[in-house]
Amino acid sequence: MQKNLHPSVIKFKEFVKNNPALIKEVRNGNSTWQEMYEDWFLLGEEDNRWEKLGAKTSSHVEPEEEIKGDWMSKILGSVQKMDPDQIQHYINNLSQALGAIQGVISQFQGNQSKPVQSKIEHKHPFSFRKD
Numbered sequence: 001m002q003k004n005l006h007p008s009v010i011k012f013k014e015f016v017k018n019n020p021a022l023i024k025e026v027r028n029g030n031s032t033w034q035e036m037y038e039d040w041f042l043l044g045e046e047d048n049r050w051e052k053l054g055a056k057t058s059s060h061v062e063p064e065e066e067i068k069g070d071w072m073s074k075i076l077g078s079v080q081k082m083d084p085d086q087i088q089h090y091i092n093n094l095s096q097a098l099g100a101i102q103g104v105i106s107q108f109q110g111n112q113s114k115p116v117q118s119k120i121e122h123k124h125p126f127s128f129r130k131d
Contacts, residue, residue: 012037015045021053 005013016022016036025031039049 008041009037012040015040019050019053022050025053 022036026033026036039047043049
């Protein structure tokens with residue numbers, strides 16, 4: 001019984017199966033599976049690192065439309081799984097953080113950003129007092 005794996009992990013496993021030189025690299029202790037996966041995920045299959053290790057790089061490039069569609073489906077799937085209360089909590093935290101940043105910025109700006117207020121005192125037109 002195989003657990004449901006992330007699609008990127010499944011693709012990485014296929015990449016490793018097609019490139020046994022990577023297995024030898026890990027077994028020799030020159031690298032770990034975690035390092036290999038991170039490099040594969042960040043650099044992609046086309047990176048020169050894999051050629052140096054003796055791996056075959058694939059020239060398969062997904063069409064841009066498929067990538068965009070996959071990206072949108074991931075976003076929509078994530079939004080559907082979110083709890084509305086949790087989203088509201090995150091929005092409130094973000095708002096507070098932005099307010100704090102705005103306060104710090106205004107402190108650094110000093111009097112430059114404050115509007116100039118004319119200090120006109122409204123004096124009574126007559127200079128005498130009532131007794």
